Amino acid sequence: MSCAPTPDTPGDFPIRVRGLKNAFGDFVVHEHLDLDVRRGEILGVVGGSGTGKSVLMRSIIGLQIPDAGEIEVLGSAITDARDDDDIDIRCRWGILFQGGALFSTLTVAENVEVPLREFYPEIDDQLRHEIARYKVLLSGLPAEATGKFPSELSGGMRKRAGLARALALDPELLFLDEPTAGLDPIGAAAFDQLILNLQQTLGLTVFLITHDLDTLYEICDRVAVIADKRVIAVGTIPELLATDHPWIQQYFNGPRGRAAQNAQERNAELLHEAAAIAQDHVAQDQTAQDRTVAPARGQA
Amino acid sequence: MRATADFTTEPGADGGLTLTFRGPLLVSSIGSVDGRLRAVSDAVTAIDLGQIARIDTVGAWTAWSLSQRLGAPIVNASTDAQRLIAAVSGSDSNTDRIEAPRLPLFERVAANVGKFVIGSGAGILQVFGFMGQIILASGNLLRHPGRFRGNALFHQMELIGVNALSIVGLMSFLVGIVIAQQGSVQLRQFGAEFLTVNLVGRITLRELGILMTAIMVAGRSGSAFAAQLGTMKLTEEIDAMRTIGVSPIEALVIPRLLATMLMMPLLGVFGAAMGIIGGAFVSSLTLGIPFFAFLARIPEVVPLHDVWVGLIKGPVFGLIVATAGCFQGLQVKADAEEVGSRTTAAVVLAIFMVIVLDAFFAVFFTEVGWG
Numbered sequence: 001m002s003c004a005p006t007p008d009t010p011g012d013f014p015i016r017v018r019g020l021k022n023a024f025g026d027f028v029v030h031e032h033l034d035l036d037v038r039r040g041e042i043l044g045v046v047g048g049s050g051t052g053k054s055v056l057m058r059s060i061i062g063l064q065i066p067d068a069g070e071i072e073v074l075g076s077a078i079t080d081a082r083d084d085d086d087i088d089i090r091c092r093w094g095i096l097f098q099g100g101a102l103f104s105t106l107t108v109a110e111n112v113e114v115p116l117r118e119f120y121p122e123i124d125d126q127l128r129h130e131i132a133r134y135k136v137l138l139s140g141l142p143a144e145a146t147g148k149f150p151s152e153l154s155g156g157m158r159k160r161a162g163l164a165r166a167l168a169l170d171p172e173l174l175f176l177d178e179p180t181a182g183l184d185p186i187g188a189a190a191f192d193q194l195i196l197n198l199q200q201t202l203g204l205t206v207f208l209i210t211h212d213l214d215t216l217y218e219i220c221d222r223v224a225v226i227a228d229k230r231v232i233a234v235g236t237i238p239e240l241l242a243t244d245h246p247w248i249q250q251y252f253n254g255p256r257g258r259a260a261q262n263a264q265e266r267n268a269e270l271l272h273e274a275a276a277i278a279q280d281h282v283a284q285d286q287t288a289q290d291r292t293v294a295p296a297r298g299q300a
Numbered sequence: 301m302r303a304t305a306d307f308t309t310e311p312g313a314d315g316g317l318t319l320t321f322r323g324p325l326l327v328s329s330i331g332s333v334d335g336r337l338r339a340v341s342d343a344v345t346a347i348d349l350g351q352i353a354r355i356d357t358v359g360a361w362t363a364w365s366l367s368q369r370l371g372a373p374i375v376n377a378s379t380d381a382q383r384l385i386a387a388v389s390g391s392d393s394n395t396d397r398i399e400a401p402r403l404p405l406f407e408r409v410a411a412n413v414g415k416f417v418i419g420s421g422a423g424i425l426q427v428f429g430f431m432g433q434i435i436l437a438s439g440n441l442l443r444h445p446g447r448f449r450g451n452a453l454f455h456q457m458e459l460i461g462v463n464a465l466s467i468v469g470l471m472s473f474l475v476g477i478v479i480a481q482q483g484s485v486q487l488r489q490f491g492a493e494f495l496t497v498n499l500v501g502r503i504t505l506r507e508l509g510i511l512m513t514a515i516m517v518a519g520r521s522g523s524a525f526a527a528q529l530g531t532m533k534l535t536e537e538i539d540a541m542r543t544i545g546v547s548p549i550e551a552l553v554i555p556r557l558l559a560t561m562l563m564m565p566l567l568g569v570f571g572a573a574m575g576i577i578g579g580a581f582v583s584s585l586t587l588g589i590p591f592f593a594f595l596a597r598i599p600e601v602v603p604l605h606d607v608w609v610g611l612i613k614g615p616v617f618g619l620i621v622a623t624a625g626c627f628q629g630l631q632v633k634a635d636a637e638e639v640g641s642r643t644t645a646a647v648v649l650a651i652f653m654v655i656v657l658d659a660f661f662a663v664f665f666t667e668v669g670w671g
Contacts, residue, residue, distance in 0.1 A: 091328075104635035107400050122331030126338070127362070131327075134361055134391035147400055151634050170327050170356035201387045202357065203380075 020069035042206040047226030093173040094166030100158035102150040109146035139164035213260035305329040316345025325359025350376030360384035437549040452555035461563030472571035476578025500579030501602040509572030514617040518650040522625035526646035529629025530639040560622035565614030605670040624650040
């Protein structure tokens, strides 16, 4: 398996889609669909059920061959690939499928090791085991979960394990298909924070399909709306609210949209107050401590 | 060409050794340097990340675990590197739980034998339980005939019977050719080549037609039952049926059982006929017995009870094949691998039981005077 080296000067748009058309028989899912994803952003993709959000993701990652159009991911033309092996950027993306899609005969840690084994066979067993372990912990699973089989995990834990596998190669691009669907609200909020954290720490570009309004408000930099077989609008939520497309208005101004918006405003206010209080009290020495946290841990 | 990571150790400003990383510290570049790093045991007093080009979590982990092991602080780390190190520092180098726990060889063998014995005992009980369920469901269907699924029955009959005609026919035809050809070579030594008709006619109608068909149906349909029901079990379709009040035995198992029992004798007779045609075909070419003369002699030399033997065995073999397939399919619990192993078990069990019962039938029918 080949792996394209990461260029030192990355382009501004890791994903570019132009004039995409997908059809199943007579049923046209996408037509003239254009989309640009900016480097380092979390792009939320929304749309009604059956508007082809997952199909769009499958087209971008080369699982679905479109009827027309061009797709470029990390500078490599996905739509020109005639063969699975032609796509040589697979080591630079990670994908979390809706159900986790873990290999059922391998343990969680072994699942995480699969991409490492495939792309970097020179890494020896000890280091690979260590990598798998910290990825699993990083995804918010307890250490005991590493030796468990997917059938022994709950749905939420399977999603976290799937995320650990998606992160196995430290990808630049992360695709998430409904990561918080089916999680309890506390678990979903924690998962949102986890994704945001990882995105900020690792500098990821995230393509996130979701129905979860809270996720959109909390972590997405921009939101792309799919309707009428194409992306009708891309922008921040205030920008989208300014458009007068009926579906967008209904989506964000429905009862659930309002609730999510209120929650986000409340959170922002609380954060603001907390920050103000903190600033008053411990201004200088706190920031000085922050800077030395990582090296100080090294001495422990 | 991939860039690789590297490191040097040299005396630092404070008199101790400083380990300095160079090059990119990435998952793609770390493999070659990791072994050498683990061999470092000098009194390193600082780990310098000031010279690295880029870093990811694997690089951060390598630096962090090294600093933990040597007790040396990391210096000159960029903000990115610090953030990454903070992110991975929750983990440790303990890797015992990566693979599923395995017992030592001796214990494993003993444990597997024990599991097999207990599992076999439980399996026999479950088979009886399954048959009991089938009898109960059949009784229910007799009392409420309206619940019977005619559509499913006819659909299964098509899959099991009609769609198998070509392969069963071709196979029986070829077997008929082999028997006639090989039989005639042996019979020629006694000058009894004309008895080839008796040989082919009796063996296909009595034994081979139905036996070969049963093996083919076990491979085609028994395996399909196990895989279908097993997958439905995994996707919770069977649980869904149960909660809606539809009995999976009535809706899935009974139509398959009935369809197999109805189609087996028909396929068996068809197979026997194709075998006789194959024999007649070879005889007309090599023995000089005309094709239609061969066929015309069949009713004269084959007693009618041979046909009955074949027809009686058909539904019994069908029952075995379908029961094995459905039973194994419904036993699936865990994962995709189990669907495969259960399907294999269904086919092996079905063919084995069919051959055991065939031997029993051969003795039985001879004893009752149908020899």
